[in-house]
Amino acid sequence: MLDSSLTLAVIGSGTMGEAILRGLLASGKLKPNQIVATDRRAQVVDHVRATHGVRATTSNVEACRDAGIVLLAVKPHEVSAVVDSDEMRKLLSGKVVISIAAGVRLNQLAGWLPGSAVIRAMPNTPCLIGEGMTVIARGAGVTDVQAGAALEIFRAVGRCIEMDDKLMDAVTSLNGSGPAFAYVFLEAMCDGAVRMGLRRDAAMEIAAQMFQGAARMVLQTGQHPAALKDQVTTPAGCTIAGLLAMEDGRIRSVIARAVEEAAVVAGKLGQS
Numbered sequence: 630m631l632d633s634s635l636t637l638a639v640i641g642s643g644t645m646g647e648a649i650l651r652g653l654l655a656s657g658k659l660k661p662n663q664i665v666a667t668d669r670r671a672q673v674v675d676h677v678r679a680t681h682g683v684r685a686t687t688s689n690v691e692a693c694r695d696a697g698i699v700l701l702a703v704k705p706h707e708v709s710a711v712v713d714s715d716e717m718r719k720l721l722s723g724k725v726v727i728s729i730a731a732g733v734r735l736n737q738l739a740g741w742l743p744g745s746a747v748i749r750a751m752p753n754t755p756c757l758i759g760e761g762m763t764v765i766a767r768g769a770g771v772t773d774v775q776a777g778a779a780l781e782i783f784r785a786v787g788r789c790i791e792m793d794d795k796l797m798d799a800v801t802s803l804n805g806s807g808p809a810f811a812y813v814f815l816e817a818m819c820d821g822a823v824r825m826g827l828r829r830d831a832a833m834e835i836a837a838q839m840f841q842g843a844a845r846m847v848l849q850t851g852q853h854p855a856a857l858k859d860q861v862t863t864p865a866g867c868t869i870a871g872l873l874a875m876e877d878g879r880i881r882s883v884i885a886r887a888v889e890e891a892a893v894v895a896g897k898l899g900q901s
Contacts, residue, residue: 631658631781638696640689640711642668642677645729646702648757652786654681655759665692693720698778701728705899708733713741721745725775727765727782731801732898735768735794746771748779751800752786754808761787762804766794801898802891810887815840 653659661682678685722744738747747768763783783789822832
């Protein structure tokens with residue numbers, strides 16, 4: 630559990646920063662007086678303060694001064710501008726700094742903040758509804774307690790596991806970009822159902838719930854997707870007919886290549 634005396638600074642109150650903030654409050658892991666949020670836009674600061682009851686400011690320095698953990702929820706190209714200064718190095722020395730900026734590596738964070746315990750994280754947009762997936766990677770010298778605090782923060786908005794930094798480009802593709810790939814697949818299935826006479830709204834509801842149920846089957850049973858697929862695929866049935874049509878279109882290769890290509894691009898983000 631997170632320390633009741635902990636103060637978290639959320640640097641950047643955009644979509645993901647606010648989603649994590651909201652999840653922490655909803656879960657009860659942190660109270661409003663334990664969070665201070667920042668944004669460069671005054672209207673966003675006002676919105677966050679009024680909506681969530683947390684402290685909010687346009688000053689990153691002010692937010693970081695008393696915080697024990699700092700969450701960097703800014704775009705990759707903005708991270709260095711936020712932390713790469715003598716003032717911030719001094720303020721963040723000895724503190725846990727978690728970055729969710731895609732492509733910004735642990736060695737970069739450690740170079741800017743040599744006295745901080747740096748952690749890299751990759752959440753995804755389903756964090757907005759508390760169904761997110763996040764993967765963290767810890768920098769050198771980060772303790773189990775510090776990594777555990779990061780895990781607790783992201784478990785407020787879904788699941789969270791730890792992996793090595795060298796795998797984070799693949800994680801960014803699969804986890805960060807993955808929802809977009811899933812939406813394309815879902816939309817295409819709806820198109821097929823509409824072609825066969827279903828109303829669009831009904832097709833969307835059926836397909837979305839089917840995706841959710843199928844995913845939960847994998848998580849809750851621990852069975853390989855192929856084994857679960859075989860449970861649905863009866864001899865000479867409609868499912869095997871549809872599966873063979875998908876294989877004719879090289880569906881597996883196309884999806885796998887999409888993940889591979891996105892990982893290649895992810896590796897270039899945050900690099901000058």
